[in-house]
Amino acid sequence: MLPGRVATTPAQAREVATELGVPVVVKAQVKTGGRGKAGGVRPAPGPSSAEETARDILGMDIKGHVARSVLVEAAQVVTDEFYLAFLLDRAERTFIVMCSAAGGMDIEEVAATRPEALVKLPVDPVEGIGAEDARRLAAQAGLPAQVIEPAAEAIVRLWQVFKREDATLVEVNPLAATSDGRIIALDGKVTLDDNAAFRQPDHEALADKASEDPLEAAAKAKDLNYVKLDGSVGIIGNGA
Template sequence: MDLYEYQARDLFEQYGVPVLPGIIADTPEEVRAAAEKLGGVVVVKAQVKVGGRGKAGGVKVAKTPDDAEAAGRAILGLDIKGHTVNRVMVAGGARIAQEFYFSVLLDRTNRSYLSLASYEGGVEIEILAVEKPEALAYTAIDPIAGIDLDTARQIAVAAKFPADLVDKVAPVFVQLYNVFTGEDATLVEVNPLVLTEEGDVIALDGKVTIDENAGFRHPKHALLEDAAAADPLEAKAKANDLNYVKLDGEVGIIGNGAGLVMSTLDVVAYAGENHGGVKPANFLDIGGGASAEVMAAGLDVILGDPQVKAVFVNVFGGITACDAVARGIVGALAELGSAANKPLVVRLDGNNVEEGRRILAEANHPLVTLAATMDEGAAKAAELAHAAK
């Protein structure tokens, strides 16, 4: 479960991580009251579970309560990558001298933990990793030993922190690691971690993902979930018994079976590297029953995401044969009508595949392109999504 920034901030505070004061607000009037209470310069920040808030106008600096109220009025109700802003956090301002990056995450490949740190923060970490990989220090963390002060200092040195800052940031690294382990998180990220002009190290922004499977150890986590409105697309999928997770990309994915869908995500992400960096927009497993109704529900969810520019349907026919899947797709497009307005790339394989392909070919729907292989389908979907951006 991803947390909102204000929830991450509250967790940080509980573990002793230095943070700025923050007050949540749901109306412009509450934003004004929060600004008056905090005094001085404040920052009004949209509370949504996606990145890119600043570029979308979801973060504004306000010097006066009047400015803060106006900022709240502009941000509340804003759509950011398909997420409507219903709440903001009004945070105290800081005079920033330097921005850093730090995170701890679950390294599933090595069945361990991994810390990432950089003396150069405040930018998207994916961009930094590509354009300046030498600025990012990767440190494998032994889950038994964890991060103590000595390890934290080693991380800071590896990340090229100057000697006079190593002892300043090391305790904060330890505290953030304590959040990670204490809350059964799979990710704790601070970008940026800042040094103020007064010489303080502060977590200015925070992202935390907690493992819902560990909820039995953390009864209070249920309160965090209740405090957050469900993503509308995920809520719609849940209402239709679809296994859906929204991601931050442009290629919608529909498949049958979690393993196939996860493989499809990887192949689309790889293909996207040759087509403007487009990425998968979601995980959607329609299961074994690819009827017209199920397919229509899946397409309705995906096409409701404004970030989606093309859809890749990747199905392996088993108990539900490919001809039934093909009829489901044709029926779904007919049922959706004008709502089906983005290109679909369809790859079928398995039981009755030739009949399935024949049905789709004879339907000759202008939005549908057939692909013989998963690689071909992923490349075509990425190409179409990039062209539509």
């Protein structure tokens, strides 16, 4: 991970950039993907630029999510960008790990047009994934030989996070390589399993109450599942 801090105002973004003393990247903090394509992730060479960039991003609507804060993070020059994710495959009723040497904003396009470039393997929930399996996965995905070891370490650690936190998705995109052979998580996304909330009390503190729909919040308080949709047609699901 890179040094950085969350800011909720342009002035705070300037303050963080000043403290870091290096070029930064300003990232919208919203619970959705595609921030880069939507203009929610932008570089800023200095404090003044960070302030202006934060002013542009704060309040931005990205796929229905309003950016109320930004992460001001030290910029990093990288040589390669990879993709790594653990997720619950509901169709196959198992966990899978996905890895690709073609990381970055266009991973969706890679998956659609070059599926062979995205390696998918099942993960036994009891045995998990060890160092040898992780090395094999990284090599099969086409990662350069010089980053196989640090990438394998990142894969094992990501699995530990996925399992420990009862997640249904833990995604790092991009997982980047530096010129000195380090592996850095430049961006990530986590989806937590609400059904496991009873054994994960710390997750409640992560809830973004400000962006939660009032009706959905009221339903959740009564242990009901309610999803607000556009239009005037409602759906009642009564078991399956």
